Amino acid sequence: MVAAANEKQLLVGGKWIQTGDWLDVRSPYSGEVVGRVAKAGADETRNAIDAAERAMQDPLPAHKRAEILVRVAGALGRRHEEAAKLISDEAGKPLKAARVEAARAMSTYTFAAVEARKLAGEMVPMDAAQAGEGKLAFTLRRPIGVVGAISPFNFPLNLVAHKLAPALAAGCAVVLKPASQTPLSALLLAELEQEAGLPPGWVNVVVGKASEIGDALVDDERVKLITFTGSGTVGWELKQRAPKKRVNLELGNATPVIVAADADVSLAATKVAQNAFSFAGQSCISVQRVYVERAVYDTFVAELLPLVEALKVGDPAEEDTDVGPVIDEGARERILDWIGSTHGEVLTGGSLDGELIRPTVIANPPADDKVSCEEVFGPVCTVTSVDSVEEAIDLANGTRYGLQAGIFTSSLDNALRAAQELEFGGVTVNEAPTFRSDQMPYGGVKDSGNTREGPRYAVREMTEERLVVVDLP
Ligand code: NAP
Numbered sequence: 001m002v003a004a005a006n007e008k009q010l011l012v013g014g015k016w017i018q019t020g021d022w023l024d025v026r027s028p029y030s031g032e033v034v035g036r037v038a039k040a041g042a043d044e045t046r047n048a049i050d051a052a053e054r055a056m057q058d059p060l061p062a063h064k065r066a067e068i069l070v071r072v073a074g075a076l077g078r079r080h081e082e083a084a085k086l087i088s089d090e091a092g093k094p095l096k097a098a099r100v101e102a103a104r105a106m107s108t109y110t111f112a113a114v115e116a117r118k119l120a121g122e123m124v125p126m127d128a129a130q131a132g133e134g135k136l137a138f139t140l141r142r143p144i145g146v147v148g149a150i151s152p153f154n155f156p157l158n159l160v161a162h163k164l165a166p167a168l169a170a171g172c173a174v175v176l177k178p179a180s181q182t183p184l185s186a187l188l189l190a191e192l193e194q195e196a197g198l199p200p201g202w203v204n205v206v207v208g209k210a211s212e213i214g215d216a217l218v219d220d221e222r223v224k225l226i227t228f229t230g231s232g233t234v235g236w237e238l239k240q241r242a243p244k245k246r247v248n249l250e251l252g253n254a255t256p257v258i259v260a261a262d263a264d265v266s267l268a269a270t271k272v273a274q275n276a277f278s279f280a281g282q283s284c285i286s287v288q289r290v291y292v293e294r295a296v297y298d299t300f301v302a303e304l305l306p307l308v309e310a311l312k313v314g315d316p317a318e319e320d321t322d323v324g325p326v327i328d329e330g331a332r333e334r335i336l337d338w339i340g341s342t343h344g345e346v347l348t349g350g351s352l353d354g355e356l357i358r359p360t361v362i363a364n365p366p367a368d369d370k371v372s373c374e375e376v377f378g379p380v381c382t383v384t385s386v387d388s389v390e391e392a393i394d395l396a397n398g399t400r401y402g403l404q405a406g407i408f409t410s411s412l413d414n415a416l417r418a419a420q421e422l423e424f425g426g427v428t429v430n431e432a433p434t435f436r437s438d439q440m441p442y443g444g445v446k447d448s449g450n451t452r453e454g455p456r457y458a459v460r461e462m463t464e465e466r467l468v469v470v471d472l473p
Helices: 042-056 062-078 080-091 095-118 158-170 184-195 210-219 232-241 265-281 294-309 329-340 389-396 412-421 455-461
Strands: 006-008 010-012 015-017 022-026 033-038 135-143 146-150 174-177 203-205 223-229 246-250 256-259 289-293 345-348 360-363 380-386 404-408 426-429 463-471
Touching: 006 184, 010 042, 010 184, 033 080, 033 184, 042 146, 042 174, 042 203, 042 210, 062 080, 062 095, 062 158, 062 184, 080 095, 080 184, 095 158, 095 455, 146 158, 146 210, 158 174, 158 184, 158 223, 158 455, 174 210, 184 203, 210 223, 210 232, 223 232, 223 455, 232 246, 256 265, 256 389, 265 294, 265 380, 265 404, 289 294, 289 389, 294 345, 294 360, 294 380, 329 380, 380 389, 389 412, 404 412, 412 426, 455 463
Parallel strands: 006 033, 146 174, 146 223, 174 203, 223 246, 256 289, 256 404, 289 380, 360 380, 404 426
Antiparallel strands: 010 015, 010 203, 022 033, 135 463, 345 360
């Protein structure tokens, strides 16, 4: 069961505003309205940019920014269950996964607070060159300016935290546009920042028509950086349309895992079962493609299938649910279509359990099947037998994506070869590539993006280096 509908206004310039127009937020599981949010357009977005610009004219010192970030982390700790419930209601995320997300958001704010206090430039060794003799030089890290942040539905709290917290640590005001399907968690974070003492204008949240809000952020020269997490189609187009801004992209993946013949096969099967279907596969690093050396393929599949079939599919609000709904009917139809069109063998799943897609494992699909080369973003993984780790690496590299990949092996040679040859932003060894801890540098190469998040790295992106040269007497 979902919570009673709650009504939320937008935060612009420190004021909660109505617009006369509303957007319903529905549970992806039951279709019930779980909240409604005032709907913004280009005008509210421009007002929000005005407010952000005004806020930055009165900079907040680093210790105050750090104190606010710490207070938000504390509030998230105190309101953990409420935050988890909100994520679960609006995204359809099983409660146990929603609790992990809420705890991670606290960690993201805590790390951002540390970065706010550490933010500093560096000394330049001037007398290392003849031209520099007699000079002292150092750099300052200055906030880049107003940040436009756009976030997806699948981690509605923690991925918003990964935008708001580093921006504040860097000294930047933000105009945030959360996903229309999941704006409630974002508004909760904005509320917590305000309660923590953030002055007006430093965080503004506008919810509404994506293209209208996106255009306003792209067109306004005062927005110096757009930080976008979502699909490649939208992200790369935004970057193309804003050549004078920094446009940082965190995009999708078709996450591969290699299981070498010398791996702990039980560990690999357990990790794949846990990480291919959690939140119905709707994580950008959900395990999707598993390449298993032939010698252990049958054992691996025999261990994996019972674990997958034991996952509980159902209401995300129930404590023991592992796999809930995908975000909407369109996504469900697309995923079923991709399963239906595969040339691989469906070993389990492939059909509906009520309205929900059962966890699905497909054996040996060709490399050009949709489930092999595109991001499924659903409760589906493939298992493919290969002759060698080398072949597995080639297949893993064979898509346009490059976010995270993993290998299970007991050989140092295999592990180091994978670390060097997998063309991804991150490689995990004896851990599923779905693993993320919030201080890590996280981001992709190829079509998966062009930046790294994690407060330390995001703060670097959200600041500019200014050189100061002093002539010594
Ligand atoms: P999406 O459809 O691209 O939406 C992401 C955000 O962009 C939403 O806020 C959306 O608004 C907005 N948007 C859509 N069209 C826009 C436009 N023309 N201008 C400006 N903003 C626009 O992605 P999604 O379905 O929410 O998320 C799933 C994707 O995100 C997957 O590909 C997943 O892999 C990726 N992802 C990547 C990471 C990472 O860290 N690398 C993390 C999580 C998810 P509306 O909601 O109003 O349409």
